[in-house]
Amino acid sequence: MMLQGKTALITGSSRGIGKSIAQQFAEHDCYVGINYVSQDKAAEQTLNSLKNKNQSGMLLKGDISIKEDVSKIVSNLTNKRKSIDILVHNAGIYHRHDFKDITQREWNQIMNVNLNAAYTITKEVLPFMPNGGRIIFISSQLAFKGTSHGADYATSKAGLLGLMRSLSLELAQQNILVNAIAPGTIDTDIIANYTQEQRQSRINEIPLHRIGKPKDIATVSVFLASNLASYITGETINVNGGLYIH
Numbered sequence: 001m002m003l004q005g006k007t008a009l010i011t012g013s014s015r016g017i018g019k020s021i022a023q024q025f026a027e028h029d030c031y032v033g034i035n036y037v038s039q040d041k042a043a044e045q046t047l048n049s050l051k052n053k054n055q056s057g058m059l060l061k062g063d064i065s066i067k068e069d070v071s072k073i074v075s076n077l078t079n080k081r082k083s084i085d086i087l088v089h090n091a092g093i094y095h096r097h098d099f100k101d102i103t104q105r106e107w108n109q110i111m112n113v114n115l116n117a118a119y120t121i122t123k124e125v126l127p128f129m130p131n132g133g134r135i136i137f138i139s140s141q142l143a144f145k146g147t148s149h150g151a152d153y154a155t156s157k158a159g160l161l162g163l164m165r166s167l168s169l170e171l172a173q174q175n176i177l178v179n180a181i182a183p184g185t186i187d188t189d190i191i192a193n194y195t196q197e198q199r200q201s202r203i204n205e206i207p208l209h210r211i212g213k214p215k216d217i218a219t220v221s222v223f224l225a226s227n228l229a230s231y232i233t234g235e236t237i238n239v240n241g242g243l244y245i246h
Contacts, residue, residue, distance in 0.1 A: 002226040003030035007081040009074070009125060011035045011064050011117070012091025014043035016188040017138065020214035021088055021221045022057065026050045028222055032057035033077040033084075035064065035091070064091055065112040067120055074124045084128045086225045089118045089160075090138040092153075094190050099151045107152050114156035118163055129176060134225045137164050137180040138217070139236065141244045144182065157182075161236055168234030177233040179224050184240025186212040207242030 008025050012018040014036035022032045023046070032050065034057055036043040043059050050057045060076055062069035077084060092114045095106055118137060129135075142150065143158040161180055168178040185191065185202050191211070194202070203209055220239055223229055238244065 001029040002222060002228070003028040003086070006030045006085040006225070007033070007077070007083060008086035008088060008225070009033040009035065009060070009077055009084050009121075010088040010090055011121060012037075013088075014039050014046050017183065017186060017214045017217045018088075018090040019046045020218040021090060022046060023049060024215065024218035024222050025086070025225070026053070026055035026057060028226075029055075030086070030225075031081055033060050033073075033081075034058065035060045035062065035073055037061070037063045037091075064117040064121055065109075070117070070120050070124050074121070074128065078128050082128075083130050084125050084133070085130065086134045086136070087122065087125045087129070088136045088138070088221060088225075089121060091117065092138065092140075092157075094150060094153045096149050098149060102152050110152040110156050111159075114153070115159040115163075118160055122163075122167065126171075126176075131174045131176070133174075133176040135164075135167065135171075135176065135178040136221055136224050137161075137178075139164075139180045139182045141182050141184045141238065141240050144238075144246055145244050164236070165234050172233060177224075177229065179229070179232060179234070180236040181217055181220055181224070182236050182238045182240070183217050184212055184238070184243045186214060186217060188214060205243060206240075210241065212239065212241060 013022040013034045060073045062073045137160045140157040142154040164180045
């Protein structure tokens with residue numbers, strides 16, 4: 001059990017990558033705080049998937065782009081568990097559009113959820129994170145390569161990497177390790193509306209010839225959160241099947 005006795009807060013963990021991270025952490029005997037904003041049924045299903053295996057966790061409903069919600073999320077978890085050993089900022093939103101069509105409201109929404117929330121929740125969690133803690137940001141391959149149909153998303157995910165690197169230096173004295181994961185094409189809601197032709201086209205671009213699964217990101221998250229990664233900080237691990245190599 002690589003995370004035995006630890007407590008983790010995972011944002012956006014009622015479905016997709018976040019759900020898989022929560023399940024994998026729980027498999028390694030970690031108590032999981034499952035954050036979500038609106039999908040109560042999906043969140044309950046995620047929690048029940050843990051309870052069915054005699055694993056432990058709790059639901060933490062709240063919008064991480066709202067500071068008051070973040071304070072309540074952290075308070076509810078620490079009232080139960082006292083400390084937070086691992087923070088995974090996974091929550092994110094994506095809009096497919098050209099730069100000329102992005103409204104100020106859409107730009108601000110993406111930045112608030114994908115980037116500004118990372119600042120807010122990290123600042124709230126740090127007073128409760130012991131020496132040796134772990135912070136993991138879920139970024140994107142688009143932080144490196146950009147995109148012609150989501151400049152706001154790519155910008156927000158690139159900003160996460162700057163925050164990650166800076167925090168890794170600042171928190172090293174407390175042995176708090178800060179890293180990021182940059183997923184490639186993963187089978188989540190973002191690509192759920194792809195046609196079969198679009199899916200096959202994307203598969204043809206990937207050297208490993210398959211679309212990634214949420215578990216591919218979750219297992220790397222477990223590694224970064226564990227003692228196996230005790231000498232890794234300030235790094236971004238690309239998990240993309242070879243789609244983008246740099």
